[in-house]
Amino acid sequence: MPSPSGPDAASPLAIVCGAGDFPLAVAEAVVASGRPVFLIGIKGSASPDIARFPHVWSGLGRAGYMLKRVREAGAKEITLVGAVPRPSLSLDFLPDLRFLQALLRVAGRGDDHMLSFVASELAREGLTVRGVHEIAPGLMLPAGTLGRHSPLPEAMAAAKLGFEVLTALSPYDIGQAAVVAERRVIAIEAAEGTDLMLARVAELRASGRLKAPREKSVLVKAAKRGQDLRLDTPAIGSRTVERVRAAGLAGIAIAAGEVMTPDTGALLSAADEAGLFVLGVELR
């Protein structure tokens, strides 16, 4: 078993698990590094497969309960992986009172505000928030042409424009993804998420409203500039490849070191097979 390093590496890493396979991939990577994990599955979001690891289930708003169990498990570090629904003050949220009071201070603001709030609340409880890039760096996509296919210069120019647009939007707490075809911005992700944005581009293709050549059309994806990577790691996977293909794009340009994938091998073989490039671009 490899020996973990760092002051808190012997204590379990607490992982708050939202939807999808990404929390499981992170847990597996951490366990493979020789460190124990303790998973907190958000009810209604996390995969039942978290039961493969030491875990508890919790409502999204039960901050007090989560913290109690994390302390009991002896964890001093915590990470948050996977999408959770934005909290609202509905019955299925059921926040405890302290969390509710704090939530009201940030209600209605963008995701960054919500996440900074969560991090500061956790730090106040003596926990250190760690990012996927710190605890499982092997899951972050690096720079370079990552698969078998290479982008045309026109696709690289489209990606450059896309990253500029994302940068321009970062002050407004949006801008994790966009689609650019030649020199035209086709779609910008806001609250709908990357999947729905790609579905929209597929519809524009199907209706004949988007006629730019496939080989000059790209998805760009990055963390928001200035975003704390510990709190909201952008992610892509094999399903993203399928949606990019359906949208009639030539490939995916990601900001190197900012975007995770649960299984790089699976991502790249899906991309290779679909004829798509996956390009990591150094932005920071």
Next chain:
Amino acid sequence: MPSPSGPDAASPLAIVCGAGDFPLAVAEAVVASGRPVFLIGIKGSASPDIARFPHVWSGLGRAGYMLKRVREAGAKEITLVGAVPRPSLSLDFLPDLRFLQALLRVAGRGDDHMLSFVASELAREGLTVRGVHEIAPGLMLPAGTLGRHSPLPEAMAAAKLGFEVLTALSPYDIGQAAVVAERRVIAIEAAEGTDLMLARVAELRASGRLKAPREKSVLVKAAKRGQDLRLDTPAIGSRTVERVRAAGLAGIAIAAGEVMTPDTGALLSAADEAGLFVLGVELR
């Protein structure tokens, strides 16, 4: 009959008509001012009702033919109203050779580039391009609370954030509309157009992913900053009101003097009835 003014006001105004009722509203307003019109209906786009006015029909790419007929009609000024499909080099476009060569120089760029190109080509032929704001200023929505309903301060703050986002996007030849709820940007219009963006927000509402209160949620609409208003006038109408209501928004904030409507009375009574505000904000 009121007397028209200006050096070319006695000659007919040529109106290139794309889709929708907006070209007809412009033609009516110009005729009401005492000036004759000559309409060029784009085949496959313009309403058959343009036959109420002196007119011809033309394929989108038949620039030579359009110019010949405009000259024969004695027009020295021309305006472009209503959406047309983005040209592509497909059979239904059928451009003439000169236009084709020029088009190839701007292919794939944003709308502004395409439109600047059209204007410069027309100017080269001795025609003056006029905007709706010049020839039918009564169709442009002014500043102020225009209907019966007033926005809450929170809705005005959301609108302010929305206009900031549109301004940030203008360098990229996008950003005519956005939806903001409280302090969160929900949707940004790119190639899909305002109607599809509003449909997306309605879906986010229906699926429970957008929970912000209606009274703090707004549509903002403006010309792109630095956009030549003569070439692409943003427009709203009664159908926009219906889509804004369906998206669960409290109202519409437009940049004063930049957004046209074919029938202000119809727009505002639809908004009054739907309980929506229509607010004109001075931006320039």
